[in-house]
């Protein structure tokens with residue numbers, strides 16, 4: 145959560161920091177602030193509650209000429225959303241300015257070393273500014289002051305610091321694994337950002353700061369240090385991907401744009417990987433040998449939110465095609481239940497951002513146990529890609545809307561490809577099934593395009609249902625993960641209470657909720673559990689519940705049973721989740737729009753969740 149940026153370069157630091165904050169806004173948008181230093185190192189600090197546009201407005205025509213500065217966009221963890229809690233935080237004399245992402249766990253204890261009255265905010269960050277100022281007062285330079293301070297902290301976080309007491313320097317540091325930092329080099333400037341996507345187009349080279357490392361930056365140079373203070377050499381990388389132009393085009397919101405991009409992003413995901421002519425799957429990024437793949441005794445999928453919902457589909461594929469016992473774990477629970485892992489366990493993490501702290505923690509746990517690891521990720525060069533043995537990139541381009549859409553379909557496809565690939569090597573997949581699944585996957589861009597054509601019908605349904613305050617989503621088999629995802633999408637952007645359930649579970653509690661004010665969205669493809677879904681719908685109708693049914697192409701038998709029927713395009717039943725999720729993404733979108741909500745930046749959420 146929270147985005148931080150530092151810039152050292154020519155005399156336009158203010159503009160550069162604000163531009164970087166705009167690009168980082170998806171990480172948090174409760175409030176934002178900026179600290180700029182003039183040619184003598186004297187700092188000017190502006191903070192503002194609300195989105196970055198409020199900070200831009202506040203600093204209009206009064207950004208001081210400055211060659212270096214730091215900025216922050218906040219997703220509140222400690223303390224209310226107000227100006228005093230907004231970063232940058234300073235010591236009591238305003239000589240040290242700090243921006244921070246992550247959590248300092250022992251901040252209360254650290255505060256006891258200072259008189260309480262010097263604290264102006266409720267944050268865990270402010271104490272760091274006081275500690276650094278004290279270190280400098282005791283004769284340390286800025287770098288040593290930051291190092292000494294961080295040695296006394298616990299938690300996992302990153303900071304950027306500037307100080308009038310040691311001008312023309314900026315220090316960036318990471319403690320622990322959460323909260324990544326990347327340093328970008330342009331011809332005449334050096335930037336530090338919490339996310340590679342916030343680097344400007346002119347940046348060509350980058351260096352990732354690893355856990356427990358520090359960097360001291362001046363306008364011309366960077367010096368890197370490890371946890372014990374020794375200077376270290378770091379590997380410089382070329383920027384690994386082209387920046388997506390952040391452009392809404394014909395769309396009103398990024399979410400709608402990203403939903404509509406899916407035929408194209410799916411094509412990018414499958415391109416070169418599904419080979420119809422050879423009847424095989426090509427995953428050349430995979431670093432596992434055939435022997436390692438044959439030795440896998442268990443697959444554990446980890447992820448959070450939408451990515452976790454996708455893994456429930458991935459588990460089906462892995463068991464069906466590769467016949468490997470598979471389980472799904474919510475990444476935030478994984479390490480706390482002391483999972484039984486060994487060298488033949490394969491852990492597959494699914495994450496759009498590659499920076500989700502719970503997913504990283506689960507991967508660390510797996511690493512300690514010596515497991516093989518694959519990450520399915522969208523953002524190149526991010527932390528999960530550096531921990532895993534292999535990365536399967538989603539190739540979706542940047543996802544800007546906080547609600548994940550195109551990356552969910554990409555991750556389900558990659559788990560399908562992986563399961564087919566393993567199945568072939570392990571001898572559990574017939575060539576006919578492989579060829580059939582490859583052809584079916586190659587049809588997905590078309591089927592998803594057809595699903596998008598349902599948008600007008602879905603909008604009409606949303607017109608009627610947007611004022612309901614509670615929804616139930618039901619599915620069975622491969623429909624179950626999509627029911628949970630449909631409910632998640634609806635609650636996160638429309639703030640409606642929506643719950644997703646395995647339909648068989650309905651009679652064991654949720655049915656008590658059903659009345660005319662609690663509509664049910666039922667996923668009812670013509671599959672082996674079709675008749676059972678019909679019984680569930682009858683039970684709902686018997687209690688005056690309204691039913692919106694998503695049915696297979698050409699299915700007419702529910703016409704007199706459901707209130708609304710959404711007929712899905714033709715698709716192989718095993719790939720149905722990738723198509724079924726589309727009208728549910730649209731449903732959430734249209735409902736939130738009718739409710740007049742901030743669709744791309746829903747309240748309380750952030751795109752990258754770097755706190756536990």
Ligand code: F6R
Nearest residue numbers: 449450451495496497500547548
């Ligand atoms: C929901 C959503 C979140 C993310 C979750 C994991 O639309 O976007 O639930 O799926 O925060 O994020 P990643 O995939 O970046 O690990």
